[in-house]
Amino acid sequence: MVINKKIKRTMMESKSQYLGSLMLIIISCLLYTMFNQLTTNMVNLTSSFEKNYVQEDASFIADKKLDNIEDLESRFNMIIEETRSIDYLVSEDKTLRIFSENTKVNIPAIIEGNKLIGSDILIDPAFAKANKLKIGDSINIYGKDLKIAGFMSLPNYIYPIKSESDILNDPNRFGIAVISKDDFNEINKGSSFYTLKFNGDKKDVDNRIAQFKDYLKSENIIILKWTNIDENPRVTYVTLKIDGINQISTYMPVFILLLTCILTGIVMWRMLKREFILIGTLYALGYKKREIVKHYLTYPLSIALAGGIIGTILGAFTLRPMLNFMVMYFNIPVDYVSFDLKYVVISLLLPIFFLGISGYFVVNRALKYSPVELMKGGKEKGKVSFIERKLKLDRLKFSTKFKVREQLRSIPRSVFLLLGVVFATMLLLLGFASKSSMDFLMKDAYEDTYKYQYQYIFNSLQHGAPSNGEVFSISPFTLKSDSKTGFYVYGISPNSKYILLKDKQGNWLSTDKVIITKPLADKLGVKPHDTIKVVNKLDSKEYSITVDYIAETYTGEYIYMPLVEFNDMLKYPSDSYIGLWSSDKLNISESSLLSITTIDDFKKALDSTMQPLKSSIGIMAFISFIIGLIVIYVVTSLIIEENRESISLLKILGYRRKEVYSLILNSSSFIVLIGYILGVPLLLVSLRAMFKSVTKSMNFAFPVTIEYGYVFIGFVVIYLTYELSKFLSRRKINRISMAEALKASRE
Amino acid sequence: MFIKVENLKKSYRTGDVKTDVLKGVKMSLGKGEIGVILGPSGSGKSTLLNIIGGIDRCDSGKVTVDDIEVTNLTDDQLTDYRRENIGFIFQFYNLIPNLTVGENIEVVSNISRSPLDTDEVLKAVGMLDKKYRFPRELSGGEQQRVSIARAVVKNPKLLLCDEPTGALDFSTSREILKLLQQINRDFGTTILMITHNTAISAMANRVYRMRSGEIVEEIINERIIHAERIEW
Numbered sequence: 001m002v003i004n005k006k007i008k009r010t011m012m013e014s015k016s017q018y019l020g021s022l023m024l025i026i027i028s029c030l031l032y033t034m035f036n037q038l039t040t041n042m043v044n045l046t047s048s049f050e051k052n053y054v055q056e057d058a059s060f061i062a063d064k065k066l067d068n069i070e071d072l073e074s075r076f077n078m079i080i081e082e083t084r085s086i087d088y089l090v091s092e093d094k095t096l097r098i099f100s101e102n103t104k105v106n107i108p109a110i111i112e113g114n115k116l117i118g119s120d121i122l123i124d125p126a127f128a129k130a131n132k133l134k135i136g137d138s139i140n141i142y143g144k145d146l147k148i149a150g151f152m153s154l155p156n157y158i159y160p161i162k163s164e165s166d167i168l169n170d171p172n173r174f175g176i177a178v179i180s181k182d183d184f185n186e187i188n189k190g191s192s193f194y195t196l197k198f199n200g201d202k203k204d205v206d207n208r209i210a211q212f213k214d215y216l217k218s219e220n221i222i223i224l225k226w227t228n229i230d231e232n233p234r235v236t237y238v239t240l241k242i243d244g245i246n247q248i249s250t251y252m253p254v255f256i257l258l259l260t261c262i263l264t265g266i267v268m269w270r271m272l273k274r275e276f277i278l279i280g281t282l283y284a285l286g287y288k289k290r291e292i293v294k295h296y297l298t299y300p301l302s303i304a305l306a307g308g309i310i311g312t313i314l315g316a317f318t319l320r321p322m323l324n325f326m327v328m329y330f331n332i333p334v335d336y337v338s339f340d341l342k343y344v345v346i347s348l349l350l351p352i353f354f355l356g357i358s359g360y361f362v363v364n365r366a367l368k369y370s371p372v373e374l375m376k377g378g379k380e381k382g383k384v385s386f387i388e389r390k391l392k393l394d395r396l397k398f399s400t401k402f403k404v405r406e407q408l409r410s411i412p413r414s415v416f417l418l419l420g421v422v423f424a425t426m427l428l429l430l431g432f433a434s435k436s437s438m439d440f441l442m443k444d445a446y447e448d449t450y451k452y453q454y455q456y457i458f459n460s461l462q463h464g465a466p467s468n469g470e471v472f473s474i475s476p477f478t479l480k481s482d483s484k485t486g487f488y489v490y491g492i493s494p495n496s497k498y499i500l501l502k503d504k505q506g507n508w509l510s511t512d513k514v515i516i517t518k519p520l521a522d523k524l525g526v527k528p529h530d531t532i533k534v535v536n537k538l539d540s541k542e543y544s545i546t547v548d549y550i551a552e553t554y555t556g557e558y559i560y561m562p563l564v565e566f567n568d569m570l571k572y573p574s575d576s577y578i579g580l581w582s583s584d585k586l587n588i589s590e591s592s593l594l595s596i597t598t599i600d601d602f603k604k605a606l607d608s609t610m611q612p613l614k615s616s617i618g619i620m621a622f623i624s625f626i627i628g629l630i631v632i633y634v635v636t637s638l639i640i641e642e643n644r645e646s647i648s649l650l651k652i653l654g655y656r657r658k659e660v661y662s663l664i665l666n667s668s669s670f671i672v673l674i675g676y677i678l679g680v681p682l683l684l685v686s687l688r689a690m691f692k693s694v695t696k697s698m699n700f701a702f703p704v705t706i707e708y709g710y711v712f713i714g715f716v717v718i719y720l721t722y723e724l725s726k727f728l729s730r731r732k733i734n735r736i737s738m739a740e741a742l743k744a745s746r747e
Numbered sequence: 748m749f750i751k752v753e754n755l756k757k758s759y760r761t762g763d764v765k766t767d768v769l770k771g772v773k774m775s776l777g778k779g780e781i782g783v784i785l786g787p788s789g790s791g792k793s794t795l796l797n798i799i800g801g802i803d804r805c806d807s808g809k810v811t812v813d814d815i816e817v818t819n820l821t822d823d824q825l826t827d828y829r830r831e832n833i834g835f836i837f838q839f840y841n842l843i844p845n846l847t848v849g850e851n852i853e854v855v856s857n858i859s860r861s862p863l864d865t866d867e868v869l870k871a872v873g874m875l876d877k878k879y880r881f882p883r884e885l886s887g888g889e890q891q892r893v894s895i896a897r898a899v900v901k902n903p904k905l906l907l908c909d910e911p912t913g914a915l916d917f918s919t920s921r922e923i924l925k926l927l928q929q930i931n932r933d934f935g936t937t938i939l940m941i942t943h944n945t946a947i948s949a950m951a952n953r954v955y956r957m958r959s960g961e962i963v964e965e966i967i968n969e970r971i972i973h974a975e976r977i978e979w
């Protein structure tokens with residue numbers, strides 16, 4: 001069609017609007033491709049890693065050595081392997097957890113370098129990078145020089161955190177390593193645990209585990225610790241992370257596409273209005289409706305296609321760096337990177353689908369007019385909207401009236417601006433809110449609740465009174481009614497110095513009562529004086545616990561009860577305990593310990609992990625800045641477009657340059673403000689919803705908050721974005737000549 | 748003389764073609780008078796009026812209005828000159844479509860030093876009852892009344908009208924002309940008006956005939972008639 005020749009010209013005339021749409025689509029497809037390809041790859045890589053390197057079904061620590069392993073393997077149709085491990089202190093605050101090399105379960109995957117041949121060591125790449133260790137370097141372990149043979153990943157340490165209760169890993173302070181069984185024997189230190197994997201059908205793993213536990217009990221073997229793979233945070237965090245990304249990866253691009261739809265809808269409607277006469281003429285000349293629709297749909301579709309292609313390609317380019325970024329946290333071998341064709345196709349079609357529909361809707365609306373109406377320029381001209389009519393602005397200042405009228409002139413435009421600002425605000429504050437919440441959580445946990453510096457857990461039950469520290473015990477339980485809901489019960493001293501709990505009103509709770517933490521109470525729906533039926537995971541027996549109080553804290557799904565009661569319930573000797581809390585370092589032989597945790601370790605880990613969070617806050621802030629800039633700039637340019645004649649007239653009437661800027665450019669101020677004000681609570685609400693679903697399987701509630709300081713910083717950023725786009729738009733206003741109003745001949 | 752134009756020249760260049768639009772225009776108009784510029788379309792009337800009003804610039808020559816040398820002013824000074832001295836009325840009214848009648852008047856009173864009362868002015872042009880209407884709800888004649896109200900609300904020294912009745916029918920046109928004459932009498936506002944309707948020149952003190960960029964005749968009209976009696 002000859003008229004198609006004008007498409008390019010028309011687009012060039014309203015460059016910024018079409019470019020804005022294009023950029024939004026690019027961002028949307030980029031994010032869509034990046035996130036979806038990333039998560040598919042992560043899922044594929046982890047699952048093939050777990051399969052090929054035989055991830056355990058469970059691991060446990062027993063108080064005695066199992067010496068009939070082959071017998072057990074055939075009896076329970078499983079493979080079982082003993083792994084030895086030791087936490088080697090490289091320096092004061094740097095721990096390398098060394099494992100003996102497994103050959104049956106949790107086999108180390110070599111990422112780079114070679115297998116062990118003896119007198120050498122495999123370490124995890126993040127630790128190596130953080131500590132500037134290269135393959136071929138030597139590390140001295142207990143006086144023995146071990147050469148780094150290569151870098152490896154372990155299927156049970158995908159997310160290498162030191163303690164299971166850690167949330168963040170810190171390769172600067174913690175790493176994992178593998179040495180041969182022989183070398184381990186030579187060192188002759190540390191403790192051991194067992195890892196097992198069932199052969200055959202996985203459906204009744206729970207049952208088989210219960211049977212196995214029963215057997216151990218019958219053999220008088222006490223299980224000190226039992227962890228199923230689906231409760232092991234070193235593995236489950238990956239799934240959580242992928243779930244989290246998946247949520248973002250669907251909502252964010254779709255929302256941006258919706259914004260784009262509104263925008264192209266507005267731009268097209270404006271163009272159609274200008275071309276009503278042309279359309280009417282084309283009709284009169286015998287063009288069919290279908291041909292005209294086709295012509296006008298070329299605009300949104302060509303943008304959608306171009307944006308889709310560019311965005312998808314850019315997104316594909318980000319996949320590799322993003323994967324590299326992810327494996328800094330999740331230690332998995334990246335053997336191959338694949339592109340899921342499904343997501344490539346969706347990424348290309350999604351914008352076409354969205355913009356096609358909104359474009360068709362708009363064009364169809366225009367074509368409802370008869371050719372005669374169109375040739376007269378549409379019949380809408382005389383209509384005054386209900387709001388315009390009803391609004392009484394008499395008491396306002398003139399400039400305020402002008403701005404209000406300007407926003408009412410095009411409701412879709414204002415809606416677009418509002419949604420755009422809300423979205424940019426949410427994106428901008430997302431990072432800040434995460435950081436605030438994390439800070440809050442840490443403060444709640446490590447300043448207000450847990451007052452100890454050191455936590456020692458022994459590898460066997462202890463008896464009598466310790467020389468130092470405060471005794472406690474801990475044991476894992478599940479709900480009787482739901483074996484998937486697990487939590488820990490602590491036995492602690494009455495009047496504990498190290499666990500400080502408050503109720504909702506802020507009153508101290510004395511620890512001679514049974515106290516449940518709020519996250520757990522919420523999860524189980526427990527009120528004070530309720531009794532819950534539980535099953536101990538170590539002995540699989542049933543118990544009932546009556547709760548006295550609920551403690552207002554966010555970390556930990558725990559029940560605290562007096563140690564005496566705890567021992568009594570589990571039929572442990574009345575003076576027994578498994579761990580010590582202390583504010584100072586205690587002199588305890590490492591061979592009797594299962595783990596040492598210090599709060600300082602944790603805080604330091606937190607500080608260094610805040611670093612990447614900061615950079616991702618930065619990246620998100622940047623994306624939101626770009627989106628905000630596009631939205632505000634495009635709206636401003638729309639306002640200027642629609643007001644060309646008014647601007648020209650204002651100039652003629654003697655308005656000074658600054659006065660024109662102020663009337664026209666500031667007319668969106670309060671929409672921007674409202675958008676920001678709405679964005680903050682909306683973000684908190686949606687973050688809460690998101691964390692609720694993500695942390696369901698974690699042992700803490702995420703208290704979503706945002707500090708006022710960040711709200712303020714966010715406002716400054718949005719405000720500066722607004723100022724910048726206003727500044728950029730000034731030239732457009734300056735370019736409008738006074739002749740424009742003079743030339744315009746309106747009916 | 749209130750307006751004095753001397754040897755005013757202006758040409759446009761489109762591609763290689765140079766068109767002389769004003770070829771040395773000379774004219775003058777006294778304070779409180781009504782001047783009417785007649786001439787065929789394309790003869791340069793609007794260009795002349797725009798230069799006097801400070802919305803266009805000349806190539807050479809001199810324009811003074813009330814002792815202000817308009818041709819010497821910078822852009823910013825021109826803005827202030829228009830703001831303080833000039834009221835404009837256009838053929839196509841040029842009202843701001845999304846503002847009510849009252850608000851359209853305020854566009855000007857908002858930046859005037861001592862504006863007249865909006866309601867008074869609206870009453871004077873007979874539009875007070877339509878204060879809350881939008882331009883698109885008004886007839887052409889009504890819109891032109893609003894545009895006149897907007898021009899006079901700041902009580903300008905000079906009212907420039909470019910074919911104010913060009914888009915109106917006879918009787919509406921006469922109402923508009925009556926209104927302009929009344930403003931001229933009540934406020935002593937000097938009015939310079941473009942028209943290609945010769946009949947209108949009967950209400951002017953001075954009549955200028957333009958042809959291809961030159962004023963070929965300047966007539967002083969001794970027998971001014973009331974706009975009421977103009978017929979065509």
Ligand SMILES: Nc1ncnc2c1ncn2[C@@H]1O[C@H](COP(=O)(O)OP(=O)(O)O)[C@@H](O)[C@H]1O
Nearest residue numbers: 759760761768787788789790791792793794795
């Ligand atoms: N911006 C411009 N560029 C080129 N030519 C112009 C421009 N404005 C006016 N002209 C030309 O100047 C001449 C006079 O225009 P104008 O003053 O509007 O005439 P009138 O008002 O008498 O009809 C016309 O030939 C017109 O084409």
Ligand SMILES: [Mg+2]
Nearest residue numbers: 792793794909
């Ligand atoms: Mg003209």
